[in-house]
Amino acid sequence: MHIPDGYLSPATCGAMYVVSAPFWYVAVQRVRKVLTHRTVPAMALFSAFIFILMMFNVPLPGGTTGHAVGGTLVAIVLGPWAAVLSISVVLAIQAVLFGDGGLTSLGANCFNMAVVLPVVGYFIYRVISGNSDVNSTRRLVGAIVGSYLGIIAASLVTGLELGIQPLLFHTADGTPLYAPYGLNVAIPAMTIGHLVIAGPVEAIVTGLVFFYLQKSHSALLSREASQKSEGKLWFVWAGALVVLAFATPLGLLASDTAWGEWGAVELKKALGYIPQGMTALSNLWHAPLPDYSVQGMGDVVGYIISALVGIAVIGFLLWLLGRWISRKNEIKKNRSSMGGSAG
Amino acid sequence: MTGGGFLARNIAGFTQALESVVVTEDLCHAPGLMQGLDPRIKVVTLMLFIILVGLAQDFTLLIAIFILALLLVLLSKIPIALYLKRLLIFIPIFTAVIAIPALFITPGTPLLSIAGKAVITAQGAHTAGLLIMRVVDSLSLGLLLVFTTPWTKLLQALRWLRLPSLVVDILGMTYRYIYLLLHTANSMFLARQSRTIGGFSGTENRRWLGRALVTTMVKSQYLSEEVYLAMLSRGYQGEIHTLNELTLRRRDFIWMAFALAAISLMVWSIYL
Amino acid sequence: MISLDNTLIYKAKDLYYDYLGNIPALRNICFNIGAGELVALVGANGSGKSTLLKILDGLLFPTSGELMAFGTRLSEKILETGNLAAEFRRRVGLVFQDPDVQLFSPTVWDEVTFGPLQLGISKDEVISRANETLEVLNISSLRERPPYLLSGGEKKKVSLASVLSLRPQVLLLDEPTTGLDPWSQGNLIDFLLQWADKGKALVFSTQDLDVVEEVATRIIVIGASHDIVADGMPEEFLSDSDFLLRNNLIHEHSHRHKELVHRHPHLHEHMHEH
Numbered sequence: 001m002h003i004p005d006g007y008l009s010p011a012t013c014g015a016m017y018v019v020s021a022p023f024w025y026v027a028v029q030r031v032r033k034v035l036t037h038r039t040v041p042a043m044a045l046f047s048a049f050i051f052i053l054m055m056f057n058v059p060l061p062g063g064t065t066g067h068a069v070g071g072t073l074v075a076i077v078l079g080p081w082a083a084v085l086s087i088s089v090v091l092a093i094q095a096v097l098f099g100d101g102g103l104t105s106l107g108a109n110c111f112n113m114a115v116v117l118p119v120v121g122y123f124i125y126r127v128i129s130g131n132s133d134v135n136s137t138r139r140l141v142g143a144i145v146g147s148y149l150g151i152i153a154a155s156l157v158t159g160l161e162l163g164i165q166p167l168l169f170h171t172a173d174g175t176p177l178y179a180p181y182g183l184n185v186a187i188p189a190m191t192i193g194h195l196v197i198a199g200p201v202e203a204i205v206t207g208l209v210f211f212y213l214q215k216s217h218s219a220l221l222s223r224e225a226s227q228k229s230e231g232k233l234w235f236v237w238a239g240a241l242v243v244l245a246f247a248t249p250l251g252l253l254a255s256d257t258a259w260g261e262w263g264a265v266e267l268k269k270a271l272g273y274i275p276q277g278m279t280a281l282s283n284l285w286h287a288p289l290p291d292y293s294v295q296g297m298g299d300v301v302g303y304i305i306s307a308l309v310g311i312a313v314i315g316f317l318l319w320l321l322g323r324w325i326s327r328k329n330e331i332k333k334n335r336s337s338m339g340g341s342a343g
Numbered sequence: 344m345t346g347g348g349f350l351a352r353n354i355a356g357f358t359q360a361l362e363s364v365v366v367t368e369d370l371c372h373a374p375g376l377m378q379g380l381d382p383r384i385k386v387v388t389l390m391l392f393i394i395l396v397g398l399a400q401d402f403t404l405l406i407a408i409f410i411l412a413l414l415l416v417l418l419s420k421i422p423i424a425l426y427l428k429r430l431l432i433f434i435p436i437f438t439a440v441i442a443i444p445a446l447f448i449t450p451g452t453p454l455l456s457i458a459g460k461a462v463i464t465a466q467g468a469h470t471a472g473l474l475i476m477r478v479v480d481s482l483s484l485g486l487l488l489v490f491t492t493p494w495t496k497l498l499q500a501l502r503w504l505r506l507p508s509l510v511v512d513i514l515g516m517t518y519r520y521i522y523l524l525l526h527t528a529n530s531m532f533l534a535r536q537s538r539t540i541g542g543f544s545g546t547e548n549r550r551w552l553g554r555a556l557v558t559t560m561v562k563s564q565y566l567s568e569e570v571y572l573a574m575l576s577r578g579y580q581g582e583i584h585t586l587n588e589l590t591l592r593r594r595d596f597i598w599m600a601f602a603l604a605a606i607s608l609m610v611w612s613i614y615l
Numbered sequence: 616m617i618s619l620d621n622t623l624i625y626k627a628k629d630l631y632y633d634y635l636g637n638i639p640a641l642r643n644i645c646f647n648i649g650a651g652e653l654v655a656l657v658g659a660n661g662s663g664k665s666t667l668l669k670i671l672d673g674l675l676f677p678t679s680g681e682l683m684a685f686g687t688r689l690s691e692k693i694l695e696t697g698n699l700a701a702e703f704r705r706r707v708g709l710v711f712q713d714p715d716v717q718l719f720s721p722t723v724w725d726e727v728t729f730g731p732l733q734l735g736i737s738k739d740e741v742i743s744r745a746n747e748t749l750e751v752l753n754i755s756s757l758r759e760r761p762p763y764l765l766s767g768g769e770k771k772k773v774s775l776a777s778v779l780s781l782r783p784q785v786l787l788l789d790e791p792t793t794g795l796d797p798w799s800q801g802n803l804i805d806f807l808l809q810w811a812d813k814g815k816a817l818v819f820s821t822q823d824l825d826v827v828e829e830v831a832t833r834i835i836v837i838g839a840s841h842d843i844v845a846d847g848m849p850e851e852f853l854s855d856s857d858f859l860l861r862n863n864l865i866h867e868h869s870h871r872h873k874e875l876v877h878r879h880p881h882l883h884e885h886m887h888e889h
Contacts, residue, residue: 006438173466
């Protein structure tokens with residue numbers, strides 16, 4: 001997901017630095033407030049750990065392998081703001097010293113992997129885990145689902161950044177100047193890869209580490225309780241909402257109504273087929289709110305309403321999932337305690 | 344069983360990263376042209392060149408920048424084989440794979456048809472070429488910076504560029520401990536490899552990986568607490584004070600004049 | 616505020632320290648350490664030596680009991696900020712056992728200048744001190760090197776240099792000779808003996824009774840129960856093999872002499888002349 005230099009126009013790169021800047025600013029302020037004098041060693045050592053985590057080559061069932069980002073995991077252990085800072089540091093070091101990801105595209109890469117990923121992942125983890133015990137299965141599920149959806153959200157945003165390049169930056173005769181593929185190729189290409197490989201890797205790594213932390217080092221997990229008590233969670237919620245609002249209209253963009261100089265038909269002509277995910281995606285988004293514009297209102301208002309409805313639906317489903325898991329746990333617990341008294 | 348391959352792949356990755364740190368460190372102290380320049384001037388001028396690469400829209404300019412970068416690599420005594428290895432590995436190949444379909448699917452004037460079916464368009468060739476050249480150029484310039492500037496000098500330049508000192512301090516310390524944790528992780532893999540006969544199943548490997556990561560995380564947490572105490576012991580009170588020993592010399596001004604002239608000329612050629 | 620009591624440096628009274636609130640690390644520690652003393656802290660692994668050194672350096676604070684340094688009671692509050700804290704940090708230096716903890720800066724030069732710079736010493740003075748320290752320890756050539764590319768012995772030397780550049784009056788060393796080859800160990804011992812004078816104090820933890828014999832003027836033995844089991848002149852205890860055995864400072868070793876098997880306490884390898 002590391003975008004190298006040359007894929008994004010300088011304008012996009014600049015814009016992404018500007019978009020990331022407020023997150024960096026708040027992250028530095030918040031982390032310094034919580035960790036005080038410990039900030040430097042704590043962030044440095046954790047960032048070094050994240051760097052190592054990203055280097056691990058993880059085998060997936062079926063033979064493929066991949067690398068995880070670990071963004072949701074950091075957010076769970078250190079809190080979302082520390083995650084923003086710590087992953088940005090790792091991305092900067094990767095870009096400068098190992099040529100992994102570009103220098104001009106660093107702002108974009110940080111937004112995708114250090115902001116969207118941990119904030120969405122952590123938000124989902126929080127919603128699913130609710131007030132459950134640190135060692136509960138519900139939390140484990142929250143970590144797994146959160147990390148999976150977090151990386152998918154990041155890949156959507158990455159696809160969006162790449163996909164708008166040919167639309168906005170091309171020569172008079174239509175030659176794309178930067179990343180050559182439109183939204184209808186870039187988004188499915190990014191998301192399908194992440195749904196199938198990078199997402200599962202992220203979920204497996206996060207799940208395993210979370211599981212072993214629960215078993216032997218649950219103190220590292222319960223630290224977030226102190227962050228919660230600060231009452232600053234609303235900010236995370238707000239951040240997640242912004243990000244989801246950002247991600248939701250991608251369905252609209254992916255369907256060839258608004259954008260898409262290369263419509264599905266042209267793509268079909270060129271490739272001989274249309275990536276399945278693309279049609280699936282556009283159908284999915286078309287389903288509840290046709291064309292994303294509520295009748296009688298402007299496109300912008302329609303889009304905002306659609307985004308909010310989307311967020312509400314996702315939030316509700318996650319809440320239901322969390323409830324369901326905790327109910328199952330309680331039943332299990334009751335059963336085992338009944339079994340104990342009977343024996 | 345994929346077990347042996349899994350361990351070997353990881354060990355190879357860690358070893359390569361460790362080696363690249365050592366090689367970079369050696370190159371930074373070689374007596375070359377770019378090594379002798381002030382890091383602030385280097386960061387600013389090379390970043391300007393990279394932005395210029397982003398703005399460039401024709402091949403001549405991109406090729407001119409590439410030749411300039413190549414010249415600087417030679418004058419900085421960077422082994423050309425090493426440079427090409429780092430340059431060509433992964434990213435341009437990856438980019439080429441990305442760029443090839445663009446040759447065909449970009450709508451435009453037909454340029455060449457292969458087997459009478461797939462048609463390469465002029466626009467397709469142009470866009471694919473631009474993408475690859477841009478990636479190669481940016482990476483060349485980035486490598487020039489990395490291969491000729493020690494990490495500590497780079498940090499001083501970032502500090503001078505008004506990056507918050509807290510962030511610079513974190514960057515500095517992170518890099519130092521990455522090397523240590525790379526070693527830790529590498530020895531865990533080596534220890535497992537030495538005990539491996541016939542490999543483990545994927546599930547076993549994944550479980551072991553989870554535990555290895557937890558061990559590394561716990562070690563990093565322990566170290567962070569100890570390092571904090573070590574800093575405190577030597578008078579740290581929340582902000583790291585550093586010596587700023589950077590001074591501009593005549594060669595810095597010569598380089599700056601040259602770079603700015605070249606950049607202006609190139610910008611002028613774009614917008615003419 | 617720190618009274619310049621030149622003879623008494625530390626006065627520890629009934630120190631107790633618990634880890635995580637309930638795991639005892641130190642119990643009932645009492646001693647006075649004066650200027651000119653070279654104190655060896657001896658005890659088996661896990662007896663609490665490192666913890667005690669951190670308490671003496673004002674990094675950890677006893678769960679109960681009190682520690683006076685230079686006539687002032689050490690507390691978290693006193694050492695947080697201000698002149699008093701800076702003065703204490705300048706006077707007392709601790710070299711951690713693990714050089715990877717001690718060396719956190721990007722280069723050796725950054726490392727040696729770190730302490731004096733944090734304490735607000737003028738830049739010219741910092742540079743001259745750092746250069747002098749590197750010369751004294753014969754490591755000027757390592758100046759630009761990052762700490763992670765140093766050998767084990769070099770790391771130990773740079774660790775020491777990073778503290779010596781503060782010109783401390785009290786030097787605390789946690790296992791200074793561990794991992795050194797015999798030649799470097801000899802050099803270190805020579806250096807420490809040269810460094811010490813009437814106004815300074817040295818407290819070091821070690822497992823190596825050789826080093827105790829060569830350097831220390833006083834030995835404090837911490838037992839398995841985390842309290843002081845002996846405190847006095849090294850000669851008194853080093854010859855008492857029953858005492859050493861009892862406190863796990865030496866181990867019983869079997870040797871074969873011709874056809875005869877005999878057992879004797881094991882002090883140092885090179886003392887055997889078989």
